Amino acid sequence: MPSFAKAKEKQRHPQANASCFTFAFGLPHQDRYTQPTLHNICEMENFDRILEIFADRFKQFFPEQEDAKVLFSLYIKSKENPEKIIFTESEVRELIRKHYKEESESEKEQRKKFFDRLQRLLSSNFLERAKERQQFFLSQYSKQLCLLFYQRIEPLLNPSEIERTLNDVLQTLKINSNDIESFNHWFEKDFKGKLETELSNQTIALDYHIKNLRDDLSLKSQTMDLLPFTEYINKEMDSVVDQRIKLTQAFNRLDSISDTLADSSLSKSGDFEYFSKVGVLNEMLNVYRSKLDKSIDDILRIKSIATNIFDIIDKKPFFSKFERFFFAALENSRTEKISTRHDSEGILFFVSDIKLPNFVEDLETVKGLPSEYLFPEFYEIFGDSKNQKLEVATKNQEKLNEAERKSQLRRHQAERIEYWLGNLKEKISDKEEFDYSDFYLEMLNEEQDLEIAIKGTEHILKTLRKENYALETSSEFSFNPNQPNNAIWNIRIKKNH
Amino acid sequence: MEHTNKEESLNQEEFLNLSSYNFERFAEADFLLRSGVHIQNHKSQRKIYEFIEDNINPLKNFYDRLYKAKLYEQPTVDNKYFYLDAEESQNKILNKTKLEQDVTLFALFLFWLNKVEKRFSFYLTKQELVEVLNTNHRIKPHIHKLYFVTEKEDTLSVQKTIENWVNKSLVKLEKLGWVYFQEDNEKFEILPAFDRIATIYSEVIYDIDNIKTNYELQNQ
Numbered sequence: 104m105p106s107f108a109k110a111k112e113k114q115r116h117p118q119a120n121a122s123c124f125t126f127a128f129g130l131p132h133q134d135r136y137t138q139p140t141l142h143n144i145c146e147m148e149n150f151d152r153i154l155e156i157f158a159d160r161f162k163q164f165f166p167e168q169e170d171a172k173v174l175f176s177l178y179i180k181s182k183e184n185p186e187k188i189i190f191t192e193s194e195v196r197e198l199i200r201k202h203y204k205e206e207s208e209s210e211k212e213q214r215k216k217f218f219d220r221l222q223r224l225l226s227s228n229f230l231e232r233a234k235e236r237q238q239f240f241l242s243q244y245s246k247q248l249c250l251l252f253y254q255r256i257e258p259l260l261n262p263s264e265i266e267r268t269l270n271d272v273l274q275t276l277k278i279n280s281n282d283i284e285s286f287n288h289w290f291e292k293d294f295k296g297k298l299e300t301e302l303s304n305q306t307i308a309l310d311y312h313i314k315n316l317r318d319d320l321s322l323k324s325q326t327m328d329l330l331p332f333t334e335y336i337n338k339e340m341d342s343v344v345d346q347r348i349k350l351t352q353a354f355n356r357l358d359s360i361s362d363t364l365a366d367s368s369l370s371k372s373g374d375f376e377y378f379s380k381v382g383v384l385n386e387m388l389n390v391y392r393s394k395l396d397k398s399i400d401d402i403l404r405i406k407s408i409a410t411n412i413f414d415i416i417d418k419k420p421f422f423s424k425f426e427r428f429f430f431a432a433l434e435n436s437r438t439e440k441i442s443t444r445h446d447s448e449g450i451l452f453f454v455s456d457i458k459l460p461n462f463v464e465d466l467e468t469v470k471g472l473p474s475e476y477l478f479p480e481f482y483e484i485f486g487d488s489k490n491q492k493l494e495v496a497t498k499n500q501e502k503l504n505e506a507e508r509k510s511q512l513r514r515h516q517a518e519r520i521e522y523w524l525g526n527l528k529e530k531i532s533d534k535e536e537f538d539y540s541d542f543y544l545e546m547l548n549e550e551q552d553l554e555i556a557i558k559g560t561e562h563i564l565k566t567l568r569k570e571n572y573a574l575e576t577s578s579e580f581s582f583n584p585n586q587p588n589n590a591i592w593n594i595r596i597k598k599n600h
Numbered sequence: 601m602e603h604t605n606k607e608e609s610l611n612q613e614e615f616l617n618l619s620s621y622n623f624e625r626f627a628e629a630d631f632l633l634r635s636g637v638h639i640q641n642h643k644s645q646r647k648i649y650e651f652i653e654d655n656i657n658p659l660k661n662f663y664d665r666l667y668k669a670k671l672y673e674q675p676t677v678d679n680k681y682f683y684l685d686a687e688e689s690q691n692k693i694l695n696k697t698k699l700e701q702d703v704t705l706f707a708l709f710l711f712w713l714n715k716v717e718k719r720f721s722f723y724l725t726k727q728e729l730v731e732v733l734n735t736n737h738r739i740k741p742h743i744h745k746l747y748f749v750t751e752k753e754d755t756l757s758v759q760k761t762i763e764n765w766v767n768k769s770l771v772k773l774e775k776l777g778w779v780y781f782q783e784d785n786e787k788f789e790i791l792p793a794f795d796r797i798a799t800i801y802s803e804v805i806y807d808i809d810n811i812k813t814n815y816e817l818q819n820q
Contacts, residue, residue, distance in 0.1 A: 452760040468636035470697035
């Protein structure tokens with residue numbers, strides 16, 4: 104039975120099955136079974152959802168998502184009324200306007216855009232011109248494409264479908280598991296062609312169900328009062344949990360495939376090709392199992408947001424004010440300068456120097472990593488600053504003197520550090536182990552300069568590491584009573600052999 | 601006098617007296633806090649969070665005395681987060697950096713989206729954000745005005761510009777511990793510390809109607 108005939112059948116007998124589209128458009132509560140399926144496909148909201156599920160695949164076929172919506176609308180119209188094959192220009196125009204949401208434009212602009220878009224549909228072979236020049240029909244290619252997508256979304260959330268498919272696939276597996284050729288055929292046609300497709304559809308459907316619930320609750324949280332909203336959440340959560348339980352039960356039966364494979368004659372004969380294929384099969388099953396497992400995290404997170412419902416309701420007035428604040432900031436922001444750049448693929452893009460209105464203060468965070476303090480690469484620039492010559496022309500004498508003083512200080516520190524490094528090397532030359540903490544305190548005591556002691560320690564330890572000494576740090580520390588503000592972890596230097 | 605010195609010396613001995621079982625987290629926690637990262641009880645930061653929680657008093661003391669900075673504990677609905685902040689005038693070691701204003705605007709947009717429009721979305725995707733920026737009639741015209749002077753057709757360049765703004769801003773917010781990217785670079789989670797946006801702007805938010813009126817009068 105074609106998918107739309109099925110959908111109509113379900114409309115007439117709504118209790119017969121929790122249809123695929125029931126899932127897509129709402130949760131399958133009893134009071135919702137009356138929701139029509141086919142009619143709703145035409146609604147914008149549902150197009151967006153179909154487009155979302157297949158977003159990646161759509162990109163391969165349609166230059167614009169809106170084109171896909173126009174085509175699907177035409178396709179549905181012709182399915183609803185099989186005699187309707189030809190569409191007038193005004194019918195196509197109406198759909199293009201509807202899906203491109205451009206009511207606010209002038210008539211002239213709309214006409215121009217309509218012709219551009221119509222031209223694109225014609226040149227992409229989605230539409231063909233009828234005998235009458237201002238009439239159009241869907242190309243065979245479009246029809247097949249639309250049919251493919253609708254067949255794909257048809258099964259949606261229906262755990263019993265997995266069970267039925269699983270039963271069929273198990274029957275055929277029993278017949279085909281005696282020789283490798285039949286098994287390979289079963290693997291491609293039955294497992295991949297039927298069961299895997301079904302598992303994939305059902306996991307997509309559950310994901311989608313959860314996303315649908317999130318969006319729905321977000322929307323309702325803005326409009327509903329606390330009590331009805333709480334009841335609504337409970338009802339919807341029960342439904343999604345129930346769906347997941349049913350799906351888990353269906354997935355649990357997948358073990359019977361593994362059992363049948365293990366008992367087969369091919370398994371007993373130790374056929375290598377058979378085992379590698381079984382490995383692939385188990386991996387595929389595990390992928391879907393893990394997707395199902397992940398859904399429980401998502402459900403729990405919705406639950407945890409719902410648990411804080413009082414907070415959501417309590418803070419409504421605040422967030423309503425925040426909304427006004429955000430839009431005030433957005434509307435009153437301005438641009439100082441816009442520049443253009445190209446990305447790696449040569450696509451042009453714009454960079455804007457945005458200025459927020461003065462009531463939006465800057466967001467400030469600490470950025471206090473003293474990099475030279477932790478990573479003393481600065482030893483390499485102990486000489487005069489490279490920029491010093493350039494600075495002469497622009498800086499006044501006072502600044503130059505200050506720079507010179509700092510430069511001398513750096514040189515002095517570097518000389519003293521080199522002295523202490525030499526001193527230490529002498530001391531450890533005939534020892535297997537050496538306590539660095541005492542040396543540090545000696546250096547600090549003699550220099551009376553914390554910077555030399557700290558920078559010196561960084562430099563000395565780094566040099567020793569390079570020269571193949573091992574450093575062991577303990578959780579105890581030492582300090583000198585004369586310098587009580589400074590302590591050092593106890594470090595032992597050992598020779599590596 | 602002698603007594604005071606002795607007391608000081610005793611205190612200094614206990615300076616940064618970390619609990620013994622997880623003290624090795626100090627270096628990483630210190631690095632993150634001084635980089636402006638907000639730490640919360642999230643799977644990506646749990647060990648650091650626990651370390652800070654276990655050692656909160658010595659750490660507060662440490663940052664106060666050594667950096668003249670304050671380690672804040674900010675409560676959220678169901679937990680709390682930590683971050684380091686400092687008064688610039690008091691401080692010579694810790695600098696502060698300003699988020700670029702386009703990133704700040706993005707942060708406000710994301711906060712609005714998360715708290716008002718998609719209250720039950722515990723994660724978002726870049727594609728979703730771009731979609732809202734492209735379709736929301738209250739937002740799109742202003743964003744286009746800021747980036748293209750006037751509203752433009754959806755060309756490749758327009759999309760690239762919007763995507764770049766989203767990408768660049770999310771990278772900055774990720775560095776602050778406000779969002780967390782899952783396995784791919786597309787789907788991300790809003791972390792509890794992102795609530796700091798509301799704290800920072802709370803005064804303006806409560807008085808927004810007056811502020812907006814005054815601002816518009818001044819700029820007429």
